Amino acid sequence: xxxxxxxxxxxxxxxxxxxxxxxxxxxxxxxxxxxxxxxxxxxxxxxxxxxxxxxxxxxxxxxxxxxxxxxxxxxxxxxxxxxxxxxxxxxxxxxxxxxxxxxxxxxxxxxxxxxxxxxxxxxxxxxxxxxxxxxxxxxxxxxxxxxxxxxxxxxxxxxxxxxxxx
Numbered sequence: 001x002x003x004x005x006x007x008x009x010x011x012x013x014x015x016x017x018x019x020x021x022x023x024x025x026x027x028x029x030x031x032x033x034x035x036x037x038x039x040x041x042x043x044x045x046x047x048x049x050x051x052x053x054x055x056x057x058x059x060x061x062x063x064x065x066x067x068x069x070x071x072x073x074x075x076x077x078x079x080x081x082x083x084x085x086x087x088x089x090x091x092x093x094x095x096x097x098x099x100x101x102x103x104x105x106x107x108x109x110x111x112x113x114x115x116x117x118x119x120x121x122x123x124x125x126x127x128x129x130x131x132x133x134x135x136x137x138x139x140x141x142x143x144x145x146x147x148x149x150x151x152x153x154x155x156x157x158x159x160x161x162x163x164x165x166x
Contacts, residue, residue, distance in 0.1 A: 001039040003065040004032050004053065010061035014127040019059060024048040029056055031123060033107050034065035095139060095163035099132040102162065106139055109158045113146045139164070 006014075006029070013019055014030060021029070024047035032041050038053045045052075056062045095102055103126065110122045122142050129135045139162045147155035 001037040003034040003037050004041075004057070004062040005034045005065045006032065007060055007063050009059075010056070011127060013059075013061050019061075021055070022047075025052040025055060028052050029061055030127065031120070032056075032062055033104075033111070035108060035111055095136055097163035099135060102132070102135050102139060105162055106135065106142060109142060109146070109161055113150055113154055113158055114142075115149070118145055118149065 010029060017026075024045050028041060028045045028048050031045070032038075042048050042050060042053065053062070057064075097105065106126050107123065110119050110126070114122060122138070122145065125138045125141065126135070129138050143155050143159050143162065143164070146158045
């Protein structure tokens with residue numbers, strides 16, 4: 001089955017809740033991303049039926065992902081010069097990622113590192129974040145939560161994955 005990703009309209013719908021969907025379909029919209037195929041997500045959401053994916057796609061809230069998602073846990077490392085950062089130093093606590101990349105990697109870290117309850121809480125925070133600065137604040141919260149639940153090594157990995165200096 002196909003993999004799906006949220007559209008901008010889908011992210012806006014999560015915050016606005018304007019469309020009338022049943023709870024399982026809305027939960028599916030909240031958690032869906034390209035890390036798994038649609039069938040896997042349907043099985044994870046209690047009460048979600050196969051028509052939920054079609055309904056979300058027809059409403060323009062999700063779309064078929066272009067390519068399989070890369071693992072957020074092991075992004076390819078590149079040197080500072082390869083990333084064009086030789087002369088640009090960021091203040092501590094700032095990420096090197098743009099808003100779209102940070103959004104995608106945050107969702108990957110949450111799914112890979114946190115359990116269902118903490119993961120759902122953080123996913124909600126990601127979806128409610130408005131802009132790059134708000135996503136950075138959520139990223140710092142995710143790193144702290146990973147540190148608390150998985151330890152310092154996992155937090156360091158999450159921090160690096162999210163584009164923060166070590």
